[in-house]
Amino acid sequence: MNPATALKDAAVTGLVALALFTPLVGLRTDVSPTGGLYLRQRWSDVAILVGLAFAGRLALLAWRGRRSLPTASTAPGWWEAPLRRLGAVFAPLLLAFAVLMPLSAFSWNLGGGFVIPALTGRYELDLGILVLTYVMLGWGLNIVVGLAGLLDLGYVAFYAVGAYSYALLATTFGWSFWACLPLAGILAAFWGILLGFPVLRLRGDYLAIVTLAFGEIIRIVLVNWVSFTGGPNGISGIPRPTFFGLPFSMSGEPGTFAGFFGIEPDPSHRIVFLYYLILGLALLTNWVTVRLRRQPLGRAWEALREDEIACRALGINITTTKLTAFAIGAMFGGFAGAFFATRQAFISPESFTFIESAIVLAIVVLGGMGSQIGVAVAALVMIGGFELFRDLQEWRMLVFGAAMVAIMVLRPRGLVASRTPTVTLSGRKRAISGELVGQGHG
Amino acid sequence: MATPLPPPRGRNLILEVRDLTMRFGGLLAVNQVSFTADRGRITALIGPNGAGKTTVFNCITGFYRPTSGTILLRRDDGEVTELQRQPGHRIARAGVARTFQNTRLFPGMTALENLLVAQHVPLMAATGFGLGAVLGLSRYPRAERIAIEKARAWLEATRLLDRADDPAGALPYGAQRRLEIARAMCTEPALLCLDEPAAGLNPRESEELSALLLAIRDGHAAERGRGCSILLIEHDMGVVMRISDRVVVLDHGRKIADGSPEEVRADPRVIAAYLGEGDEGEENGGA
Numbered sequence: 001m002n003p004a005t006a007l008k009d010a011a012v013t014g015l016v017a018l019a020l021f022t023p024l025v026g027l028r029t030d031v032s033p034t035g036g037l038y039l040r041q042r043w044s045d046v047a048i049l050v051g052l053a054f055a056g057r058l059a060l061l062a063w064r065g066r067r068s069l070p071t072a073s074t075a076p077g078w079w080e081a082p083l084r085r086l087g088a089v090f091a092p093l094l095l096a097f098a099v100l101m102p103l104s105a106f107s108w109n110l111g112g113g114f115v116i117p118a119l120t121g122r123y124e125l126d127l128g129i130l131v132l133t134y135v136m137l138g139w140g141l142n143i144v145v146g147l148a149g150l151l152d153l154g155y156v157a158f159y160a161v162g163a164y165s166y167a168l169l170a171t172t173f174g175w176s177f178w179a180c181l182p183l184a185g186i187l188a189a190f191w192g193i194l195l196g197f198p199v200l201r202l203r204g205d206y207l208a209i210v211t212l213a214f215g216e217i218i219r220i221v222l223v224n225w226v227s228f229t230g231g232p233n234g235i236s237g238i239p240r241p242t243f244f245g246l247p248f249s250m251s252g253e254p255g256t257f258a259g260f261f262g263i264e265p266d267p268s269h270r271i272v273f274l275y276y277l278i279l280g281l282a283l284l285t286n287w288v289t290v291r292l293r294r295q296p297l298g299r300a301w302e303a304l305r306e307d308e309i310a311c312r313a314l315g316i317n318i319t320t321t322k323l324t325a326f327a328i329g330a331m332f333g334g335f336a337g338a339f340f341a342t343r344q345a346f347i348s349p350e351s352f353t354f355i356e357s358a359i360v361l362a363i364v365v366l367g368g369m370g371s372q373i374g375v376a377v378a379a380l381v382m383i384g385g386f387e388l389f390r391d392l393q394e395w396r397m398l399v400f401g402a403a404m405v406a407i408m409v410l411r412p413r414g415l416v417a418s419r420t421p422t423v424t425l426s427g428r429k430r431a432i433s434g435e436l437v438g439q440g441h442g
Numbered sequence: 443m444a445t446p447l448p449p450p451r452g453r454n455l456i457l458e459v460r461d462l463t464m465r466f467g468g469l470l471a472v473n474q475v476s477f478t479a480d481r482g483r484i485t486a487l488i489g490p491n492g493a494g495k496t497t498v499f500n501c502i503t504g505f506y507r508p509t510s511g512t513i514l515l516r517r518d519d520g521e522v523t524e525l526q527r528q529p530g531h532r533i534a535r536a537g538v539a540r541t542f543q544n545t546r547l548f549p550g551m552t553a554l555e556n557l558l559v560a561q562h563v564p565l566m567a568a569t570g571f572g573l574g575a576v577l578g579l580s581r582y583p584r585a586e587r588i589a590i591e592k593a594r595a596w597l598e599a600t601r602l603l604d605r606a607d608d609p610a611g612a613l614p615y616g617a618q619r620r621l622e623i624a625r626a627m628c629t630e631p632a633l634l635c636l637d638e639p640a641a642g643l644n645p646r647e648s649e650e651l652s653a654l655l656l657a658i659r660d661g662h663a664a665e666r667g668r669g670c671s672i673l674l675i676e677h678d679m680g681v682v683m684r685i686s687d688r689v690v691v692l693d694h695g696r697k698i699a700d701g702s703p704e705e706v707r708a709d710p711r712v713i714a715a716y717l718g719e720g721d722e723g724e725e726n727g728g729a
Binding site: 295296297299300302303306307309310311312313314315316318419421422423424426428429432436437438 | 562
């Protein structure tokens with residue numbers, strides 16, 4: 001755009017601003033000292049505003065003019081090759097970090113007077129456990145939202161079912177964590193199917209609303225069924241996990257973890273065990289998801305997300321396919337819930353509010369729907385970010401919200417927007433652009 | 443022009459539609475339509491816009507439940523299925539595959555994945571319904587190899603082998619149409635239903651499509667084996683007249699003609715329906 005046209009355009013903007021601001025700003029009725037109304041005129045303010053509009057428009061045009069036309073090229077940029085190499089090792093590096101992190105909580109005497117001091121403390125370990133819990137929840141929800149394309153706003157309900165299943169079974173019957181874990185998963189999956197049935201015909205917004213309501217129903221039942229769940233007081237004294245029967249205790253007796261292995265009792269043993277427990281559960285979720293994606297069932301989920309009608313024409317039973325997605329997603333939510341209960345030793349309905357569902361869904365969307373590594377990074381960013389901004393106090397949510405908006409503007413389809421094919425003829429897996437991949441209609 | 447094959451000896455029907463009626467509220471979209479399709483033949487369903495072709499099609503493929511009438515599918519092994527009683531996904535399993543007027547591929551999945559989704563039913567059975575495959579206990583790897591070979595054969599038949607690992611949504615339009623036919627064929631249908639397969643194709647592509655459909659009919663498109671009966675809706679009269687063995691003409695929800703391409707072309711009622719003259723064929727509807 002040449003300068004003359006730009007000036008003309010800016011002048012038109014100025015005129016529009018003048019027409020708008022004259023009545024809005026220029027004229028104002030005020031109360032005079034004598035008590036009557038009089039018309040105050042503020043022409044200098046109008047002039048300033050019109051000038052601002054004119055200059056702003058001119059600056060905008062100049063900025064746009066400086067930029068060349070946007071290149072609509074999908075050719076790889078110079079940064080792509082090194083990033084791709086980094087991407088290949090990124091997931092193993094992240095995994096190695098996750099596995100080795102707790103070891104730095106202890107000081108290691110390597111002999112010869114060479115001692116590695118403890119680098120991390122209880123705080124880092126607890127944060128790690130929290131992040132991994134959300135990684136697991138994110139991966140579980142990813143099956144429902146990312147693969148099958150069913151928008152589920154009530155995922156926390158399955159988390160709650162898992163937590164209360166373990167808490168009630170353990171406190172009432174005294175069953176061990178390892179016996180209760182599969183039961184918690186099965187019960188959550190059962191509730192997943194129960195939710196799945198009525199919502200099979202719903203899509204998009206309607207599905208979201210019903211799942212949201214389901215999440216609330218579970219929470220409200222937990223609050224009000226005092227005789228069974230303890231109501232708002234929750235359940236306390238939930239047994240802590242044992243190392244396959246060996247309790248973690250500071251006494252160091254032969255029947256305890258420290259006593260059995262003949263090591264110095266240390267309160268961080270239990271934390272490290274919990275850390276590896278949730279790491280193992282999260283990796284199990286990942287392993288099952290990655291395997292299922294390469295199986296007919298996983299492909300059917302993705303096909304369902306892409307086009308439900310075409311699926312029906314190919315003989316895929318949509319009912320059971322959707323229900324399996326709900327059930328398997330819910331099962332992992334239930335596992336995570338059982339872990340949550342044993343870690344906290346106390347649960348109450350307050351832990352299972354809608355905000356939890358929203359956070360997990362945000363993790364999935366931020367990570368890129370359907371991408372395992374994207375979800376893991378998003379959980380780290382979301383939960384870690386929450387902690388990072390803790391010093392900002394009441395500004396925390398504001399900063400956090402702004403950061404999320406910025407990410408979604410820059411990467412509207414999440415951190416990892418592309419999809420990897422599950423099978424190839426050539427043996428070379430090329431990522432599929434997110435533009436082509438469906439997001440599901442609910 | 444391929445010479446139309448005569449109807450097979452005896453009554454060897456793959457599809458029998460009897461008194462099919464479909465009513466949407468006050469609108470009678472299909473009125474007492476009866477026709478048959480012969481095994482191993484190409485039957486075309488033609489008619490002006492709004493004649494009820496796609497409605498008949500959707501009834502046969504289970505997307506609509508007809509108001510009344512019966513639709514019988516006789517498989518090669520003699521099994522007879524009443525299609526109008528089956529839930530949607532059962533119809534594909536009974537041996538009816540279809541394509542859509544506007545292609546409905548899985549755009550974010552590769553061409554190969556599209557063809558593997560089409561083989562979901564046998565593959566799923568091979569996995570022990572999901573569980574066994576996760577644990578790595580089943581015959582799944584072998585089943586998948588066979589499925590990939592089948593997909594490769596159909597990709598080759600539709601000249602898409604070099605695009606096998608490209609996302610379906612990134613294929614050119616003509617290729618998407620061919621991929622949809624390949625996907626339908628991967629379900630091993632007894633009857634292939636095509637809804638306007640030549641729509642939007644250029645003359646050279648329609649020529650190729652005709653050749654492909656004739657090869658599918660005769661069973662030498664991809665896997666040597668039994669042929670497949672075809673039912674198609676088409677507006678491109680060139681394609682219809684070139685490949686159809688039999689043509690059924692609908693107008694205003696009624697059947698107005700039924701016969702070989704030659705007969706139908708000469709039928710005055712058909713000409714009237716297409717050129718919009720009077721309604722003289724009315725009393726013969728449903729004949």
